[in-house]
Amino acid sequence: MSDIMGQNSLGNGSGTVSPAEVIFDTTTQTFATDVLDASMQVPVIVDFWAPWCGPCKQLTPILEKVVLAARGAIRLVKMNIDDYPEVAQQLRVQSIPAVFAFKNGKPVDGFMGALPESQVRDFITRLVGDVGPTPAEEMIGLGLASLQAGDLARAAQAFGAAIQHEPGNPSAVAGLARCYTESGDFERARQTLGLVRPDGKNHADIKAAEAALSLAEKSAELGDTSELLARIEQNPKDHQARFDLALALNAMGDREGAVDQLLISFEYDRKWNDEAARKQLVEFFDAYGPKDEITLSGRRRLSSIMFS
Incomplete structure (x- = not known):
């Protein structure tokens, strides 16, 4: 595909970890090792869930995303209470999803219910402190700086790298669409805007990019x-x-x-x-x-x- 993203690579960012390193399932038999012992090294959060639980299906992907963004500073252990109810009973879990945080072998914090991503991030920050920007956020920052400097190729590469880290990220999608808009490739800009994840369609950056595209299309028809x-x-x-x-x-x-x-x-x-x-x-x-x-x-x- 020939476009302003070019052939150069910006890389995948630094400090990334694979999901298998920090996210895994546990059982009653392995709970002590996976959670209590492991929490002596780094905080461990336990997600008590069940296949029939609708809110669990909303919360778990958010937990996974935020834990991965912490780049190894915390681990997520998931426990299916239908298969392994004993630990949940000992912790007096009344409803799910229920999340407990462990440090030094003891529960230190927790919450119940499906929280939005911002509150989950706050919960993680209380446990491990500020872990800095995610790789996607770093790439978006680079993209914005390059866009402001007029380097469309580098900006497009940065926003594209951010989308690889977080598919559908509204700010990254909007940034890449702006690159195409400013290069005059209005069709590609509109196609790019369609990549935004469903919950990001009304994001301020997407709305701004849509407005910029609309203005550019109107302006292209004007003469002297x-x-x-x-x-x-x-x-x-x-x-x-x-x-x-x-x-x-x-x-x-x-x-x-x-x-x-x-x-x-x-x-x-x-x-x-x-x-x-x-x-x-x-x-x-x-x-x-x-x-x-x-x-x-x-x-x-x-x-x-x-x-x-």
């Missing part, structure tokens, strides 16, 4: 801005000319100028073309990101006009 400027000079209320000029200015990197043109149009006639100026401003803000200075000032100015 001199004609648009002439039309506006002749008729300041030529809304279509201002709208097209805003898209062109945005494509050239003049975000402030693009926002200005749409705000002027909206102030002249809010309802023009079914509030097209306001809707386009919202798309700009989505593409720029919620913390961007132009987004913040633009939203304030838009609100001032709307409520004046």
